[in-house]
Amino acid sequence: MELREGEFDDFPMTPIISISQLNKTYASGLAALRNINLDIHQGEIFALLGPNGAGKTTLISIVCGIVTPDSGSVRVGGQDIIRDYRAARAMIGLVPQELHTDMFETVWDTVRFSRGLFGLPGNPAHIERLLRELSLWNKRKLEIMTLSGGMKRRVMIAKALAHEPRVLFLDEPTAGVDVELRRDMWALVRQLRDTGVTIILTTHYIEEAEEMADRIGVIRSGELMLVKPKAELMKTLGKRQLTLHLLEPLEKIPGELSAWNLALSNDGSVLEYTFNAGQEQTRVPALLRCVHELGIEFKDLSTCQSSLEDIFVTLVSERS
Amino acid sequence: MMRRLQLNRHSMFAIYRFEMMRFRRTLWQSLVAPVITTVLYFVVFGAAIGPRMGEIDGVGYGAFIVPGLIMLSVFTESLNNAAFGIHMPKFTGTIYEILSAPISAFEVVLAYVGAAATKSVLIGLIILATANLFAPIHIQNPAAMVVYLMLVAVAFSLAGFIIGIWARGFEELQFIPMLIVMPLTFLGGVFYSIDILPGLWRTLSLFNPIVYLVSGYRWTFYGSGDVSIGISLAVLLAFLTISLGIVWWIFRTGYRLKS
Numbered sequence A: 001m002e003l004r005e006g007e008f009d010d011f012p013m014t015p016i017i018s019i020s021q022l023n024k025t026y027a028s029g030l031a032a033l034r035n036i037n038l039d040i041h042q043g044e045i046f047a048l049l050g051p052n053g054a055g056k057t058t059l060i061s062i063v064c065g066i067v068t069p070d071s072g073s074v075r076v077g078g079q080d081i082i083r084d085y086r087a088a089r090a091m092i093g094l095v096p097q098e099l100h101t102d103m104f105e106t107v108w109d110t111v112r113f114s115r116g117l118f119g120l121p122g123n124p125a126h127i128e129r130l131l132r133e134l135s136l137w138n139k140r141k142l143e144i145m146t147l148s149g150g151m152k153r154r155v156m157i158a159k160a161l162a163h164e165p166r167v168l169f170l171d172e173p174t175a176g177v178d179v180e181l182r183r184d185m186w187a188l189v190r191q192l193r194d195t196g197v198t199i200i201l202t203t204h205y206i207e208e209a210e211e212m213a214d215r216i217g218v219i220r221s222g223e224l225m226l227v228k229p230k231a232e233l234m235k236t237l238g239k240r241q242l243t244l245h246l247l248e249p250l251e252k253i254p255g256e257l258s259a260w261n262l263a264l265s266n267d268g269s270v271l272e273y274t275f276n277a278g279q280e281q282t283r284v285p286a287l288l289r290c291v292h293e294l295g296i297e298f299k300d301l302s303t304c305q306s307s308l309e310d311i312f313v314t315l316v317s318e319r320s
Numbered sequence B: 001m002m003r004r005l006q007l008n009r010h011s012m013f014a015i016y017r018f019e020m021m022r023f024r025r026t027l028w029q030s031l032v033a034p035v036i037t038t039v040l041y042f043v044v045f046g047a048a049i050g051p052r053m054g055e056i057d058g059v060g061y062g063a064f065i066v067p068g069l070i071m072l073s074v075f076t077e078s079l080n081n082a083a084f085g086i087h088m089p090k091f092t093g094t095i096y097e098i099l100s101a102p103i104s105a106f107e108v109v110l111a112y113v114g115a116a117a118t119k120s121v122l123i124g125l126i127i128l129a130t131a132n133l134f135a136p137i138h139i140q141n142p143a144a145m146v147v148y149l150m151l152v153a154v155a156f157s158l159a160g161f162i163i164g165i166w167a168r169g170f171e172e173l174q175f176i177p178m179l180i181v182m183p184l185t186f187l188g189g190v191f192y193s194i195d196i197l198p199g200l201w202r203t204l205s206l207f208n209p210i211v212y213l214v215s216g217y218r219w220t221f222y223g224s225g226d227v228s229i230g231i232s233l234a235v236l237l238a239f240l241t242i243s244l245g246i247v248w249w250i251f252r253t254g255y256r257l258k259s
């Protein structure tokens, strides 16, 4: 029997989404996805991380049936998204990147519409619960066009959850979203995950992926560059750097400081400490104390964290 | 096999209700406009011109124009409603939800076309009731009249659905109904029998499919038309089949729906 990657981690069951050898080239000739292979585990929060134009929305759109793939296959809950599209799509909820809403419908009607559209009989209690959770209950009789952008986004989330999907796609959920909605949204995402819903979100912010996801996939120019549990990815890629600009140049790094991963610039005036995000912050104060005790004085200090771009640069150089 | 024939009624009903609620919001315009237009046609054609026209095929002029007037409204209402119904989600972007729903192309068409056709049949019947106040009408074959009305409504709603998908903007949406269907209808024997036209014009008229559709509908009222009912029905069914074929092709290829 062939063992698949997923069977080695904490998620022994068959993947809820299985994408294999997926390709998409738009009519314009642009290759938006190149040979994507990806398994999403049941119940995880998966972040698809990549810059604008990487192909994140295209990938989601194919899984949801909005864009037609050129080749490859996708299964959702074991159902092929083309052959068994009814069963596959009934499991999926989608909150798209753009704010697409009706105008004259009321909040209640549009959410009820979504539930019906996805093949379920009416369930006012479920819709009420959703609207309350999303702070939309007292707006339920308003026409959507009278709502603010943030409220419209809440309506779109309610629509996506109206048919109690097992898989929820959030495409750039926090782009242009206020703090309150962002907080509510993360709370809801965690709560959904606790009830067994699988969540796939896209983002181009590392912090967001770091904050929310169990696993992270990095995509660029239509290629899935790697997929790793978050902690592992942060360890290898989430480099942080502390830079000390010294008052007096050093000849070499003193032996007392060998416990830290330090580098000295050629002229001896800049001392750099490189460490992994989330892992060793606590060692920074110790380093500074030690530097102080050694009588090394500095005129300035700065820290920086590797950006998404740096991560790509690292990935590309590692590959070649 | 049985499973495949099962329709997703909740999905279809959701779309149907959505469309019917859209009509209800504009109920006033939807129903009052055709009634007023009908009254105007009666004042102009029925009262002013009618007395000079005399009877056509043994029917008073006022009664003669009623089937054509109903067809005129049903053509334009079906086209416009179905076209608008599917074009709006494309325009606002909410089409993503329809495309990602567990609903077949056939069911989507059935729901949109069913809603548009329902509305235009209702409008047709309201025009009939209004006209009846001006020119008492005796319908020879009421069942055929209703079935024919529904078939025409469905055929033109299908065509409207195609226009709604094809159109890239609201001008294009208006283009075919205004520039093709309206003129053809006016020249299609709504206000006259094509028999009264001079030879060349009569021959040209026979290339206008609307002539056959109007004539067939008049047949269900008065038992006679410009052409035989068989030909009218053949034209109607051909129109239905072609529209269905195009809709099928649209969904198969994703034309202007999916990339």
Ligand SMILES: Nc1ncnc2c1ncn2[C@@H]1O[C@H](COP(=O)(O)OP(=O)(O)O)[C@@H](O)[C@H]1O
Pocket: A026, A027, A028, A030, A032, A050, A051, A052, A053, A054, A055, A056, A057, A058, A059, B259
């Ligand atoms: N409908 C389309 N037609 C042609 N090109 C498209 C279309 N949609 C997206 N693209 C292109 O495909 C690439 C990937 O887009 P997208 O999937 O939206 O990326 P992301 O969501 O990661 O920002 C981009 O270069 C984009 O311009």
Ligand SMILES: [Mg+2]
Pocket: A053, A056, A057, A058, A097, A171, A172
């Ligand atoms: Mg995107």
